[in-house]
Amino acid sequence: MSIRNPKQALYEQFATVAKALGHPLRLEMIEHLAQGARSVEALAAKLGQPIANISQHLQALRRAGIVSAERDGKFVHYSLADDSVLSAFASVRGVAERQLAEVDRIVRGYFDARDDMRPVTRDELRAMMRDGLVTLIDVRPADEFALGHVPGAINVPLREVKAWSAGTDASREVIAYCRGPWCVMSFEAVAALRSLGHSARRLEDGMPEWKAAGLPVEVVTCVASL
Amino acid sequence: MSIRNPKQALYEQFATVAKALGHPLRLEMIEHLAQGARSVEALAAKLGQPIANISQHLQALRRAGIVSAERDGKFVHYSLADDSVLSAFASVRGVAERQLAEVDRIVRGYFDARDDMRPVTRDELRAMMRDGLVTLIDVRPADEFALGHVPGAINVPLREVKAWSAGTDASREVIAYCRGPWCVMSFEAVAALRSLGHSARRLEDGMPEWKAAGLPVEVVTCVASL
DNA sequence: TCGTCATTCAATCGTTCTGTTGAATGACGA
DNA sequence: TCGTCATTCAACAGAACGATTGAATGACGA
Known part of the structure; x- marks a missing residue:
């Protein structure tokens, strides 16, 4: 089925965004980028991850329209593309908090x-x-x-x-x-x-x-x- | 790294929810369930998909706390777990609409x-x-x-x-x-x-x-x- | 108790995602 | 022009995901 009707094509785009949010490391990256723009190197240092790994995840996020990149000399500064990203993150978090017992367990156990x-x-x-x-x-x-x-x-x-x-x-x-x-x-x-x-x-x-x-x-x- | 700190554990839960939203078929299922509860069979018929496939996707959604199941005799009726699911869907859609040129192209091309x-x-x-x-x-x-x-x-x-x-x-x-x-x-x-x-x-x-x-x-x- | 039927489970294969490595790119300064 | 350095690309192995098939489960009615 490589022929898709417009409805399916749209859902694929929406799924692209959700899929990009579907990785713990990328969510953590989003939280950091919400504090302000960061270079790849700076973000990698904050998260304790290899630079290449962070670079690839950033590009996954960029393909999904979640972050935007701006070159400044040697550095590329990434930042959240839109405030709607934070509200999407908050909505997803809201579902998890309300519905997943595991979240409650973690919160009670550790905090x-x-x-x-x-x-x-x-x-x-x-x-x-x-x-x-x-x-x-x-x-x-x-x-x-x-x-x-x-x-x-x-x-x-x-x-x-x-x-x-x-x-x-x-x-x-x-x-x-x-x-x-x-x-x-x-x-x-x-x-x-x-x-x-x-x-x-x-x-x-x-x-x-x-x-x-x-x-x-x-x-x-x-x-x-x- | 099987040892996780509580922060990572929480992000994994949030990612679980986002991942569950990250498939076009599951999004379409959510749209149908938003109209009202459905049995597996009814949903499969609406979407033109094999029953087993729909059943598995429903369970993926249930594990993520997105839908809930209720047995009624032979049938299991699935429905959205929470109104917050719809707002999460809407947020993700909002990011896609705002940031993905592809969405605009599809909308202009077909509608x-x-x-x-x-x-x-x-x-x-x-x-x-x-x-x-x-x-x-x-x-x-x-x-x-x-x-x-x-x-x-x-x-x-x-x-x-x-x-x-x-x-x-x-x-x-x-x-x-x-x-x-x-x-x-x-x-x-x-x-x-x-x-x-x-x-x-x-x-x-x-x-x-x-x-x-x-x-x-x-x-x-x-x-x-x- | 037994057959029926909706649903789920289990096993399979092909595809996609992840993280790592090392090489390539592209902008800056000498 | 050339070296340096931040970033990206390419390629790989291992893990997770997705669709399909057929068998198992569990509730209903006879």
């Missing part, structure tokens, strides 16, 4: 006592920040923080959380956020802070969702490149 | 003169229906019509459109709808009616989207089973 971990909503956070009640920390690496962060947030990369907390008032509540709703970094930051006697909670979602919600973003403009 | 085909929005339709200005036809097969249709719509399956139009006032505008935004039936119905001198347009989207929008649906309750 222990998730009820205690009830996240702060964006609206709650904004009210708290207005009232100056809490300290907001962005636990992503510095380069991602520089590309855009929640106004008023302090950059405390995950590795530095312990050291940072030693110098702060343990009675003040800390809110942590990172790349997205299932990014482990903010979970771990909260766990670390609590084990040190701090009061800490997570922000729901992460930076891309904050931006997508149309909320203000602060950018560090003059930073020495890492 | 000729799409500008003339500007669809009627749901709100426009409701206003037109209130004023009694138009005739609304549902061009899906009778069984799908029976399971739910837009109030005031007449069921005119695609094959019967020509015969039906002969007995109607050609000056009255006809609005056609079917299964969804890329279901070809309403395109073809409009083309047929226009070639016969009628004024005809499509409704945007189809029945599942109408229902998802929270608009009223009429069901035929006492119908001889087909």
Whole structure:
């Protein structure tokens, strides 16, 4: 059957997009690209994968219209083609969260006592920040923080959380956020802070969702490149 | 690497869902199941596929939490597990429509003169229906019509459109709808009616989207089973 | 209990996807 | 023009997927 009717041809295109989303590594790449444009090399370093492998997955994503490439000298910077990519990712995640018991099991098993971990909503956070009640920390690496962060947030990369907390008032509540709703970094930051006697909670979602919600973003403009 | 950290495990689950959406036949199955629950046999007949093939694809969808099965005597009725499935489908479609030139090419090539085909929005339709200005036809097969249709719509399956139009006032505008935004039936119905001198347009989207929008649906309750 | 029938399972083969390797490309700077 | 370096291409083996076939399961009615 190489003759296809238009309906089948369309479904093949839709399936192309879904298929491109159907690989854990590519989903992780999308989450990273949602923080900002990245070169192949930078992305490979972040994910701990061979460059050629990342390059091929990027091209799979590009063929599906999920990312776009822009050449800049020696480097090719990839970024998400469209905000609709994030909403597609969110929809797929929503189905998995709602329907797959395995997701629930993983969440309960690894992110222990998730009820205690009830996240702060964006609206709650904004009210708290207005009232100056809490300290907001962005636990992503510095380069991602520089590309855009929640106004008023302090950059405390995950590795530095312990050291940072030693110098702060343990009675003040800390809110942590990172790349997205299932990014482990903010979970771990909260766990670390609590084990040190701090009061800490997570922000729901992460930076891309904050931006997508149309909320203000602060950018560090003059930073020495890492 | 059989040891996975929780993050990778979660991404694998999300990828499972996306992978399940990554096959044209499964997408077509989802569109049919969005009209209402179906047995394996009925779905196979609708799609012109071997039963075993459909059964296997249904199980792939079930493993991904996309459809759910309910046994009823000899038959197993499958239906969409959740409304979030339709929104995931819509998101994926959105990415494809926005980013893949191929989609645009197919639409332009086969659904000729799409500008003339500007669809009627749901709100426009409701206003037109209130004023009694138009005739609304549902061009899906009778069984799908029976399971739910837009109030005031007449069921005119695609094959019967020509015969039906002969007995109607050609000056009255006809609005056609079917299964969804890329279901070809309403395109073809409009083309047929226009070639016969009628004024005809499509409704945007189809029945599942109408229902998802929270608009009223009429069901035929006492119908001889087909 | 037994036959019937819708559905699922199991086994098969051909195709596509994945990750790895090493070579090719293409832009920059000397 | 030539070397350098980021990226991509090409080719391979191993794994997963897809369609088909025929047998097995499980519920119904006699």
